Amino acid sequence: MTTVSVWIPGDQLLLQHPAIQIAEEQTTREQIHIILIESLERLRLFPYQRKKIVLLLSAMRHYADRLRTEGYQVDYIQAKSFVEGLQEHARRIQPQQLITMAASEYDTRYLQQKELEKLIGIPVTVVANTQFLVELYSPFANRKETRHAVMEPFYRAMRQHYGILMDGKESPSGGRWNYDELNREPLPRQLSVPPIVTFAPDSITQEVIELVNTFENGVGTTTHFEYAVTHEQAQQALNDFIECRLSRFGPYEDAMSTQGSVLYHAQISLYMNIGLLDTMEILQAAEAAYRQEQVPIQSVEGFIRQILGWREYMYWQYWQQMPDLRTANSWNAQRPMPQMFWDGQTRMNCIKHVATRVLDSGYSNHIERLMVVCNFCQLAGVKPYDVAAWFLSCYFDAYDWVVLPNVIGMGLNADNGRTTSKPYIASGKYIDRMSNYCKGCTYSPNKRTGPDACPFNFLYWNFLIENETRLRAGRSNQNVLGLRHINDQERLEIIQEARQFLQDTLQF
Ligand SMILES: Cc1cc2nc3c(=O)[nH]c(=O)nc-3n(C[C@H](O)[C@H](O)[C@H](O)COP(=O)(O)OP(=O)(O)OC[C@H]3O[C@@H](n4cnc5c(N)ncnc54)[C@H](O)[C@@H]3O)c2cc1C
Ligand code: SF4
Incomplete structure (x- = not known):
């Protein structure tokens, strides 16, 4: 035999x-x-x-x-x-x-x-x-794509092929493919987010906790480990999300808050990435909630876009670009990862909240990863692989295939725009609009220069000044237009404050 x-x-x-x-x-x-x-x-x-x-x-x-x-x-x-x-x-x-x-x-x-x-x-x-639907869809799986490929057509093709959130073969449910502009609301102050389901460690998990406690190097601790470790528990976590949070996922998808990071997010990536949840089953469960009129179209479409769009697209980009993606550095950023991300010690309230939470729990939501951590690192010129190494170390859902395209590709735009065509950069005003972090910060999001000016502000304008020609030639022309309103004197102040902050505060 x-x-x-x-x-x-x-x-x-x-x-x-x-x-x-x-x-x-x-x-x-x-x-x-x-x-x-x-x-x-x-x-x-x-x-x-x-x-x-x-x-x-x-x-x-x-x-x-x-x-x-x-x-x-x-x-x-x-x-x-x-x-x-x-x-x-x-x-x-x-x-x-x-x-x-x-x-x-x-x-x-x-x-x-x-x-x-x-x-x-x-x-x-x-x-x-x-594990990935894109591997099973031959037009994407077989072709080594060398041309520039964009997420939106990719997402539409995947929805059509798999018949997800479609009315017939051609028409997207609700009449539109994408409700992104309805997915950008900050969290209202009076809204308190429902708690997420937790799981007490059983004897197997206890044994593992004791083993991991003997590991010398590592981030965070094993205390309050309350995540799912079986398929049944992960399914419970998914059901809890669909019942209690999916309906508000859409509007608050890009929100950030001192209340915590999960908000109306799913917190399921950690289970999907190791096979405890199946992608198609998640998509079908979300769609069923919509068909039963439990959740609105902008929430279900936003959620499905994250998975059938972004997640599959990132995996696909990874395989298009490896092994070069690991060393991509098209903005020639050379600084090391600032210490504040490793210990949460900083006056910058947004970074303090996000870094402390990630170090403790392994989680922060998507917009905190993109518009707080990566935005800062792009503006400060941190080496792409150093940023990726921080993500790989600290996050509970981090694996090479998902970190490299998200961090080096989308977050830092270091792959010559192959993942996303322009850098995701913003000043402190964006963080102020989408969160309540700035209310408790000693810096002011409304000041561009001066002792209490938000570092995101002078770093943002400094980045535009330093890279004006390149940005003007690409899709970031709109950002650069703002430079017309800044006179030579203020330009000089911005450059000096950025330099001083990087040297003194971050000790670069
Ligand atoms: C800079 C950066 C780094 C990231 N690093 C990781 C990582 O290490 N591991 C990881 O799984 N995801 C990563 N993501 C994607 C996304 O932020 C997380 O999947 C999401 O925050 C996980 O939390 P959630 O389950 O509550 O997701 P939700 O916001 O509720 O979204 C639902 C699901 O969509 C999927 N998803 C959404 N966006 C992406 C994306 N861009 N790439 C892959 N999957 C996506 C995830 O499976 C997620 O569980 C990163 C994104 C950025 C911008
Ligand atoms: S003021 Fe600037 S540093 Fe402070 S929380 Fe707001 S964005 Fe972050």
């Missing part, structure tokens, strides 16, 4: 795993060995958010238990590296074949496709990744 092994990396905890399905076509369930590896090398690649490591290891261990109860033999290995774990398994079990699903990340996929067979000495079959 043929013995077949299936290697499942920890971010592929799928209920319907294609590598297992293929193994079942070749042999009996008893002859299938499923390998899950806790790789020390991988866990130490960055000083990771401790809650993320607890989530990952606990979810892997729960998944292993589930597979055992379904009748599979599970080889759960703690090894120095994936390769050592697989070599040891191959020696011990001597399978005729190893089947694995193509990883979402470049380095692991490279290992699977180019190196593994030689390293472990048995035939390796790499099956197509089914």
Whole structure:
């Protein structure tokens, strides 16, 4: 009887795993060995958010238990590296074949496709990744796109192909493809956001917490770990979002508040990214809530756009641009990541709130990632990969495939505009409009220069002055137009204050 092994990396905890399905076509369930590896090398690649490591290891261990109860033999290995774990398994079990699903990340996929067979000495079959809908839609999946591709047509094509939020083949439900302009309201002061569902750690999670507490390097702590670690719990978290928060997701999608980061957001990326939630099921559940008139069109469309649009587009961009994306730096930014992001110690109230929350919980919402962290780093000229390394370390949903296009591509516009055609930059006025951070800040969002001027302001104008020619030639012409109202004297003050802030406050 043929013995077949299936290697499942920890971010592929799928209920319907294609590598297992293929193994079942070749042999009996008893002859299938499923390998899950806790790789020390991988866990130490960055000083990771401790809650993320607890989530990952606990979810892997729960998944292993589930597979055992379904009748599979599970080889759960703690090894120095994936390769050592697989070599040891191959020696011990001597399978005729190893089947694995193509990883979402470049380095692991490279290992699977180019190196593994030689390293472990048995035939390796790499099956197509089914975690992303774009992988299953051939016009996007097969073509190595070299022309500039834009998110909006990508999103429309995906909606049409998968029939999501469509009335018939051609017409978007509600009559429009995109309700973005209805998705930009700040949170009203009197609105208090519903709490999100939490999960008490069980004995498996407790054991993992004790293990992670022994790790020397890492961000944050394991205390108050309350995230889902099984498919059923993740489903509960999704249901809670759809019932209690989706209806207001649209209007407050871009809002920020001292109340917290989740607001009317879903907080499901951490589960999607390791396979605890299935993309199509999420889309269908959201659409069903709309069809049953529980949520308005601008909320459901906004939410579906995030997933079928942005998430799939980012994954696609990653594979279009790797490996060059990792070193992209088209604005030639050379400064290191400021210390305030690693300890939350700063007078800038917005950064203090966001950084402290991320260091503690691993989460901040989308607009805080884009318009607070990346906006600041772009204006201050921080090296793109340094910013990406901060994200990879601190966020509980951070993986190479999602961080690089979001941070280096969208957030810092360092990939020559391939992900988004213009930089997402704004002054403190934007943050003031979309949040209540500025109310409690010692800086003023209304001042461009002077001792209490908001650093986002002089850094923003300094960036426009320094890059005027380049910005004028691109889609940022509108931003640059504002420079006409600034005289030479004020230009000089802006340049000097920006320089001084970067040297004195950030010690660059
Ligand atoms: C600079 C920057 C860095 C980011 N880093 C990460 C990251 O490390 N991991 C991560 O999963 N997402 C990342 N995102 C995307 C997005 O911010 C998060 O997915 C989202 O904030 C997660 O919280 P949520 O589940 O409450 O999402 P919601 O705001 O409720 O959105 C719903 C879902 O849409 C998806 N989504 C929305 N936008 C994106 C996007 N641009 N890329 C990928 N998925 C998207 C996510 O799966 C998310 O769960 C980043 C975005 C930016 C701008
Ligand atoms: S004034 Fe500037 S630094 Fe302070 S919270 Fe507002 S945007 Fe942030």
